[in-house]
Amino acid sequence: xxxxxxxxxxxxxxxxxxxxxxxxxxxxxxxxxxxxxxxxxxxxxxxxxxxxxxxxxxxxxxxxxxxxxxxxxxxxxxxxxxxxxxxxxxxxxxxxxxxxxxxxxxxxxxxxxxxxxxxxxxxxxxxxxxxxxxxxxxxxxxxxxxxxxxxxxxxxxxxxxxxxxxxxxxxxxxxxxxxxxxxxxxxxxxxxxxxxxxxxxxxxxxxxxxxxxxxxxxxxxxxxxxxxxxxxxxxxxxxxxxxxxxxxxxxxxxxxxxxxxxxxxxxxxxxxxxxxxxxxxxxxxxxxxxxxxxxxxxxxxxxxxxxxxxxxxxxxxxxxxxxxxxxxxxxxxxxxxxxxxxxxxxxxxxxxxxxxxxxxxxxxxxxxxxxxxxxxxxxxxxxxxxxxxxxxxxxxxxxxxxxxxxxxxxxxxxxxxxxxxxxxxxxxxxxxxxxxxxxxxxxxx
Amino acid sequence: xxxxxxxxxxxxxxxxxxxxxxxxxxxxxxxxxxxxxxxxxxxxxxxxxxxxxxxxxxxxxxxxxxxxxxxxxxxxxxxxxxxxxxxxxxxxxxxxxxxxxxxxxxxxxxxxxxxxxxxxxxxxxxxxxxxxxxxxxxxxxxxxxxxxxxxxxxxxxxxxxxxxxxxxxxxxxxxxxxxxxxxxxxxxxxxxxxxxxxxxxxxxxxxxxxxxxxxxxxxxxxxxxxxxxxxxxxxxxxxxxxxxxxxxxxxxxxxxxxxxxxxxxxxxxxxxxxxxxxxxxxxxxxxxxxxxxxxxxxxxxxxxxxxxxxxxxxxxxxxxxxxxxxxxxxxxxxxxxxxxxxxxxxxxxxxxxxxxxxxxxxxxxxxxxxxxxxxxxxxxxxxxxxxxxxxxxxxxxxxxxxxxxxxxxxxxxxxxxxxxxxxxxx
Numbered sequence: 001x002x003x004x005x006x007x008x009x010x011x012x013x014x015x016x017x018x019x020x021x022x023x024x025x026x027x028x029x030x031x032x033x034x035x036x037x038x039x040x041x042x043x044x045x046x047x048x049x050x051x052x053x054x055x056x057x058x059x060x061x062x063x064x065x066x067x068x069x070x071x072x073x074x075x076x077x078x079x080x081x082x083x084x085x086x087x088x089x090x091x092x093x094x095x096x097x098x099x100x101x102x103x104x105x106x107x108x109x110x111x112x113x114x115x116x117x118x119x120x121x122x123x124x125x126x127x128x129x130x131x132x133x134x135x136x137x138x139x140x141x142x143x144x145x146x147x148x149x150x151x152x153x154x155x156x157x158x159x160x161x162x163x164x165x166x167x168x169x170x171x172x173x174x175x176x177x178x179x180x181x182x183x184x185x186x187x188x189x190x191x192x193x194x195x196x197x198x199x200x201x202x203x204x205x206x207x208x209x210x211x212x213x214x215x216x217x218x219x220x221x222x223x224x225x226x227x228x229x230x231x232x233x234x235x236x237x238x239x240x241x242x243x244x245x246x247x248x249x250x251x252x253x254x255x256x257x258x259x260x261x262x263x264x265x266x267x268x269x270x271x272x273x274x275x276x277x278x279x280x281x282x283x284x285x286x287x288x289x290x291x292x293x294x295x296x297x298x299x300x301x302x303x304x305x306x307x308x309x310x311x312x313x314x315x316x317x318x319x320x321x322x323x324x325x326x327x328x329x330x331x332x333x334x335x336x337x338x339x340x341x342x343x344x345x346x347x348x349x350x351x352x353x354x355x356x357x358x359x360x361x362x363x364x365x366x367x368x369x370x371x372x373x374x375x376x377x378x379x380x381x382x383x384x385x386x387x388x389x390x391x392x393x394x395x396x397x398x399x400x401x402x403x404x405x406x407x408x409x410x411x412x413x414x415x416x417x418x419x420x421x422x423x424x425x426x427x428x429x430x431x432x433x434x435x436x437x438x439x440x441x442x443x444x445x
Numbered sequence: 446x447x448x449x450x451x452x453x454x455x456x457x458x459x460x461x462x463x464x465x466x467x468x469x470x471x472x473x474x475x476x477x478x479x480x481x482x483x484x485x486x487x488x489x490x491x492x493x494x495x496x497x498x499x500x501x502x503x504x505x506x507x508x509x510x511x512x513x514x515x516x517x518x519x520x521x522x523x524x525x526x527x528x529x530x531x532x533x534x535x536x537x538x539x540x541x542x543x544x545x546x547x548x549x550x551x552x553x554x555x556x557x558x559x560x561x562x563x564x565x566x567x568x569x570x571x572x573x574x575x576x577x578x579x580x581x582x583x584x585x586x587x588x589x590x591x592x593x594x595x596x597x598x599x600x601x602x603x604x605x606x607x608x609x610x611x612x613x614x615x616x617x618x619x620x621x622x623x624x625x626x627x628x629x630x631x632x633x634x635x636x637x638x639x640x641x642x643x644x645x646x647x648x649x650x651x652x653x654x655x656x657x658x659x660x661x662x663x664x665x666x667x668x669x670x671x672x673x674x675x676x677x678x679x680x681x682x683x684x685x686x687x688x689x690x691x692x693x694x695x696x697x698x699x700x701x702x703x704x705x706x707x708x709x710x711x712x713x714x715x716x717x718x719x720x721x722x723x724x725x726x727x728x729x730x731x732x733x734x735x736x737x738x739x740x741x742x743x744x745x746x747x748x749x750x751x752x753x754x755x756x757x758x759x760x761x762x763x764x765x766x767x768x769x770x771x772x773x774x775x776x777x778x779x780x781x782x783x784x785x786x787x788x789x790x791x792x793x794x795x796x797x798x799x800x801x802x803x804x805x806x807x808x809x810x811x812x813x814x815x816x817x818x819x820x821x822x823x824x825x826x827x828x829x830x831x832x833x834x835x836x837x838x839x840x841x842x843x844x845x846x847x848x849x850x851x852x853x854x855x856x857x858x859x860x861x862x863x864x865x866x867x868x869x870x871x
Contacts, residue, residue: 045476046807090725095793097800146738154761158590158691263588266581301525316577377528383477385808
């Protein structure tokens with residue numbers, strides 16, 4: 001039961017198509033009569049399965065004034081149904097030797113169990129049951145709200161860098177709910193109640209809004225049969241729920257956010273640009289941004305690391321990443337941690353020097369090929385983990401894509417040209433960005 | 446491992462001895478075109494010289510920062526160009542290497558890791574950079590409540606023992622580590638008699654043997670570790686308070702546990718699972734989180750560092766209710782020690798522990814990591830098949846007796862960071 005940030009590496013690690021004689025797993029997808037999508041990812045190396053159900057709603061779908069409800073409901077989904085007592089499902093999973101959890105992000109909420117393959121049918125039965133039969137009493141809801149408040153205290157209230165992140169996002173998204181923390185604002189979490197949770201549940205927890213992903217030691221036919229017998233019995237609602245997402249206005253003003261706290265012993269700098277996502281970008285543009293972020297800031301051979309860390313010695317670390325996987329316009333990050341006695345102001349100027357160099361020189365064909373090869377090779381590593389594969393397909397479908405978007409990813413990355421990358425740099429415009437300074441509060445110290 | 450629950454996992458492990466005499470465990474698997482190699486040298490941060498905490502951590506950080514004819518940037522470039530994932534880490538008791546490569550880059554990967562182990566350059570420029578990175582991390586941790594609680598607990602538990610220091614290093618001491626310290630530590634720790642190796646993936650035994658010889662045969666035969674004195678967690682019944690202006694109290698607790706080869710260790714695993722080990726089901730989870738909403742996370746675990754095994758745990762609760770959390774945990778410790786688990790709890794815990802063992806074998810890296818750990822703990826591959834039978838054999842009498850042994854008088858060494866109401870140091 002947790003909050004996850006979107007994964008910057010999402011498409012980086014999508015499975016490659018064919019690696020010589022070793023093709024990736026044979027992925028199948030189909031839809032049940034009630035509208036629920038199903039993805040099956042066979043992996044016969046161990047007699048276990050990963051069973052996940054994703055819902056196409058996340059914190060960005062929280063009604064105004066009810067921030068945190070998607071995440072709070074995710075916690076409450078463990079509190080029992082008409083058929084099963086609170087915690088009964090969890091105890092069953094444990095007794096069968098399984099592990100389970102759930103996570104909420106901006107665009108989706110997902111529940112999963114990892115368990116011996118023979119228990120897949122039981123997991124589906126219980127998971128299908130809590131898609132529509134959840135019951136909630138104040139007796140379980142109120143202590144769980146305290147749990148979520150403790151979760152927020154743990155993640156944010158004691159950590160100045162997490163507080164700066166909240167402020168950065170709130171400044172970047174002036175209108176869209178990506179600017180609200182996934183867990184919600186504390187003063188709103190405190191007021192959430194079981195009616196809020198059930199209203200939200202009835203709106204979004206429907207077969208048309210759900211995706212089943214099964215990865216592991218299974219065959220398509222078996223999953224099809226079990227899915228029809230369990231999820232297939234959940235009545236259709238007629239149509240999928242609508243997500244009302246306001247579009248972010250065109251940003252014009254460069255912004256800087258500063259947070260000074262006596263607990264900051266190590267200052268740091270980050271900047272977030274509003275950038276198109278896989279879903280909002282023009283064809284090929286998100287892939288160009290992927291290559292760009294790898295070349296600019298993907299690890300110790302990247303441009304920004306070489307310039308700031310290796311050559312100018314202004315930073316102990318520096319990098320960039322891009323969240324392609326989002327329903328609406330998304331984020332491109334650049335960050336650096338200064339060496340001793342380097343001011344964040346000077347560090348920011350040095351980052352802009354690197355970006356100016358990038359705008360001026362673009363990417364050489366040699367560096368382009370390097371980045372592409374590395375991104376595609378990384379996708380082969382993904383095949384080693386059924387959990388990782390299940391997550392990548394689930395997330396892709398949850399933001400409105402299809403299986404083919406993941407399977408075609410390496411081909412689209414290979415097609416990126418130096419010119420595409422140069423064009424994609426237009427999104428790294430300071431008028432589209434918020435810069436964040438995390439500083440030591442000397443006076444309070 | 447492609448083994449249904451009832452079929453032997455051990456039989457899939459090949460115990461290799463190379464022509465030079467290097468030993469390794471191998472699981473061949475061609476489903477994915479990858480090879481995962483995990484290897485470790487006994488003697489990690491606990492071997493840091495006096496006043497130089499962080500030396501092993503720096504050594505690990507420097508091994509992939511230039512070797513042989515390749516300087517740091519060239520070495521990193523070679524890894525990146527071949528999509529080779531290589532890094533080294535040091536914990537209290539081990540220095541570990543982690544390698545993952547695509548099969549088609551196998552030769553290059555072994556060439557680079559061979560250079561890294563046998564001919565690290567420890568050049569001045571990357572040395573200062575890695576030092577800066579470690580210091581930045583330590584500075585961040587110096588006001589992080591969780592890291593501060595860990596530090597306060599460690600120092601009170603093991604005064605005058607190497608375990609009192611952070612395995613990542615101590616601010617101030619990291620600055621005193623020089624190139625000569627890394628050279629000396631490399632010479633002392635990276636030796637063949639301290640080495641354990643596990644390999645999983647698309648490689649056969651003969652190919653692997655040749656590569657392992659190239660990789661390890663040049664290392665000295667014998668390590669020169671400083672003796673690591675056995676010790677016990679001190680300060681039972683003591684509470685250490687560290688003031689920090691945060692709304693939540695971060696709490697660590699622990700008491701002496703059992704060594705890995707103690708005849709009661711398996712029964713203790715079951716008892717710990719019931720008490721605080723099982724997420725969603727343990728008594729601590731139920732009492733502290735589910736019933737009272739006191740925390741997001743509460744757990745206990747059996748920890749088995751070489752010199753001082755423990756039963757340790759952590760939680761965090763808003764300052765106003767921190768005392769309540771601690772008293773619930775104490776009460777649960779007392780109840781478990783006096784009454785032990787119920788027969789129903791025992792059955793369910795055994796079912797979980799037996800059934801979930803398979804989940805440790807679903808990625809190459811996880812399998813390799815587990816096989817390495819078994820070797821470090823001194824087990825043979827047959828443990829893979831024995832382990833579940835040993836859990837099934839735990840009786841209610843065993844569990845009650847070991848619950849008493851494990852929880853004893855219910856006293857813990859406790860460290861709290863924050864501004865907890867109604868809690869005093871003592």
